[in-house]
Amino acid sequence: MKNISVIGSGTMGNGIAHVYAQSGFAVNLVDISADALARALKTIEKNLDRMVAKERIDEATKNSTLANITTHTDLKTGVANADLVIEAATENVDIKLKIFRDLDAFTKPECILASNTSSIPITKIGAATNRPDKVIGMHFMNPVPVMKLVEVINGYATAAEVTALVMETSKKLGKVPVEVNDYPGFVANRILMPMINEAIISLFEGVAGVEEIDTVMKLGMAHPMGPLQLADFIGLDVCLSIMNVLYEGFGNPKYAPCPLLVNMVTAGYLGVKSGEGFYSWNHGTKELIVSKQFKK
Incomplete structure (x- = not known):
């Protein structure tokens, strides 16, 4: 070729x-x-x-x-x-x-x-x-x-x-x-997206804050970036779309997208592409700034 x-x-x-x-x-x-x-x-x-x-x-x-x-x-x-x-x-x-x-x-x-x-x-x-x-x-x-x-x-x-x-x-x-x-999510997203969704559920249920969840995964599991930061980079709309594919494809409630993810996408908080997600991306600095909606 x-x-x-x-x-x-x-x-x-x-x-x-x-x-x-x-x-x-x-x-x-x-x-x-x-x-x-x-x-x-x-x-x-x-x-x-x-x-x-x-x-x-x-x-x-x-x-x-x-x-x-x-x-x-x-x-x-x-x-x-x-x-x-x-x-x-x-x-x-x-x-x-x-x-x-x-x-x-x-x-x-x-x-x-x-x-x-x-x-x-x-x-x-x-x-x-x-x-x-x-x-x-x-x-x-x-x-x-x-x-x-x-x-x-x-x-x-x-x-x-x-x-x-x-x-x-x-x-x-x-x-x-x-x-x-060819099965829903293939391998990469079948494993990655439920992890991201579970991180969002942990935030939704008040288990920990945005920075805390991402820090645990970066320092405890050696991930280069936390799951919430990664979700912002991927696009929360894309994350929701893939979770829906998994949910519909397997019919298993463990793949149901978190209500917080659904609401954020509906409201236009899509991550980097919209300037606001779990973090704010309009601040003109490399420093991660948690979105105002999640600040304590």
């Missing part, structure tokens, strides 16, 4: 485009918004500059990486020659199914179609196409240029040779691919 198309130029999409381009692949970055594509290229260049400053890459690698990326606002044009398409659009099942129906129509028959979804079933996505054997999940972690893991998710009909090729390609990026099967 030489030609990669990435659908969506947000945080995950531009990160995926970055790592493929840096590894020598020709990348088409596709988004309906020209402004979003311009912001994505600036983000990639900024991240490359940071890598140059830290002497992780040289200037020539930075320039070749940027040269490997072409932007498109037309989906059909952007995927016409793709060997592999990675969809990184918003985590909305209807949007994703529409994209995959279009990809099925616009790409070469042999093209592999992958989704970066963190929770939507790959089998369901594959069923929207005429090539479910060539549909697979590639769940990259944020920030993509830094995090080594790629969760490779087999749909019910995904062909073994497709899985093998995606695993091999992931290794060429310097990533560590882990093969999992």
Whole structure:
């Protein structure tokens, strides 16, 4: 595989485009918004500059990486020659199914179609196409240029040779691919999200405060950041969506999202993206400041 198309130029999409381009692949970055594509290229260049400053890459690698990326606002044009398409659009099942129906129509028959979804079933996505054997999940972690893991998710009909090729390609990026099967939350979010939800329940029930809960997990369990801070970074709306997928998929009350999480999302407290979650993110400092609603 030489030609990669990435659908969506947000945080995950531009990160995926970055790592493929840096590894020598020709990348088409596709988004309906020209402004979003311009912001994505600036983000990639900024991240490359940071890598140059830290002497992780040289200037020539930075320039070749940027040269490997072409932007498109037309989906059909952007995927016409793709060997592999990675969809990184918003985590909305209807949007994703529409994209995959279009990809099925616009790409070469042999093209592999992958989704970066963190929770939507790959089998369901594959069923929207005429090539479910060539549909697979590639769940990259944020920030993509830094995090080594790629969760490779087999749909019910995904062909073994497709899985093998995606695993091999992931290794060429310097990533560590882990093969999992298509059940709600896969592995990463099936374990992570209930932990985050339990931290929110502990806060909701008054067991401890925001800083106390996060400190226990950072110092006691060697987590790089506490679960409430991590929830703010992921986006509380995303956390709620994944918890609902787990709850609906397993029908087990242990996956029911905490009422506090539901209320915060309803009120627009989404974490970093909205400027306020469990912490305040509009303070212009690296210091963590607990959101005023949780201050004692």
